[in-house]
Amino acid sequence: MHYPARQPFATRWNDNDQYGHLNNTVYYEAMDTAINVWMIANGDLDPQGSAIAVCAASSCEFRASAAFPEPLEIGIGVERLGTSSITWALGIHRTDAAEPIATGRFVHVFVDAATRTPIPVPAGIRSAVEGRLLA
């Protein structure tokens, strides 16, 4: 998988669970955060606006572990750009390594904030995905 964008992700003391490594849920926090930061910065997503992205499905495969205080980097790509949905592909990386320690997928469906019914992917986000992640 190719990840045209990358975002840093700082770990926290309480991300490590009893087994001394990042709990599996932290990887989902990382992916969710990276995508939203990217959409806010590049596609004018306004989390308080009328178009919001809800998670319809997500998954992650864990290949190696990491631990606080290690910083991570999240690679961001797009597998599919639909009418109302985006299927993101993500790679969680150690900062000095080419191979990801985990790979994930996140399906976002855009909905109206009030009615929660599907709406088209907002134009700013569609255009950013096409220009920067699918080009």
Added chain:
Amino acid sequence: MHYPARQPFATRWNDNDQYGHLNNTVYYEAMDTAINVWMIANGDLDPQGSAIAVCAASSCEFRASAAFPEPLEIGIGVERLGTSSITWALGIHRTDAAEPIATGRFVHVFVDAATRTPIPVPAGIRSAVEGRLLA
């Protein structure tokens, strides 16, 4: 301290940090949750309504540790009922023990959800605090 009300608090796998006990931040999640559940159940708090409670100050003293999968109970009392604020006193207990493993304090200030300026404690919550926690 006297806690007229008690609420269960279930622990989660990822509450335990690297040291094998509940991370200190979990106690604040427990206190915040217990107070809000109590206000919703007894004082008609509507988290989507126009009167919301924001945290102005909080504190906790930790006397003993606990760990997932241990269930906890949160004792709830009120130290001071002001015009716009409530100072809650909380005791985190093992379910079989009289002495708390931690004691905390939470100062809530009620504000208008839109303007975020202070408003009086809503009547339903004031009446519930007076009748059930301060009587």
Added chain:
Amino acid sequence: MHYPARQPFATRWNDNDQYGHLNNTVYYEAMDTAINVWMIANGDLDPQGSAIAVCAASSCEFRASAAFPEPLEIGIGVERLGTSSITWALGIHRTDAAEPIATGRFVHVFVDAATRTPIPVPAGIRSAVEGRLLA
């Protein structure tokens, strides 16, 4: 999918994200917690013992949303019991509803706590899965 076991899962104030519903990562906390509670109660898993279960893959499909203070119930089943791994199937339910609001999958691989190399599923857990979830 059939879920032979069920566990309660209490939501917390801070589980609701900016969109007023449970953040997607909370569903993974719920699944991870439910499985571990089940293994501790039924299969003598000792989180401080020499055999630990690490997450090799997980996924979730979200069909409807839920929000604090709503309590949930987690249905637990097993799709596959391997030599070193268990593939769990999970259903997140409202307490009064037969249909899950989300369904998930969690692949646990048992490893030696010190070396982190795969080991057989501990006998107590294997036997509990066979007797209670696969029977």
Added chain:
Amino acid sequence: MHYPARQPFATRWNDNDQYGHLNNTVYYEAMDTAINVWMIANGDLDPQGSAIAVCAASSCEFRASAAFPEPLEIGIGVERLGTSSITWALGIHRTDAAEPIATGRFVHVFVDAATRTPIPVPAGIRSAVEGRLLA
């Protein structure tokens, strides 16, 4: 209060609660993380070593709110360096502001990882605190 050291703290999507701002517990995650990163980098703290720091008390006063995706900076100072304990003073800042949006205190007691009984503050950490934070 004077904060001789500063550490960045990145916010996450799920740090914002239902009220659209960072949940109060996130400030404690930020303080805990900043202190531990500082001790690891400057005082050779090894979270898997025999001397660990447990939280005996903490508190925070909230003056203004912040929200994801805003990055924060945590000012770190020390109020008191005892035999076994350190009382940290912390200021949570917007990156472009001199005045903190919240101020906190964290009392760490060093204990033996196995027996959990108090031990002296490790020499490397004592020396770093004296040289960099109390000088």
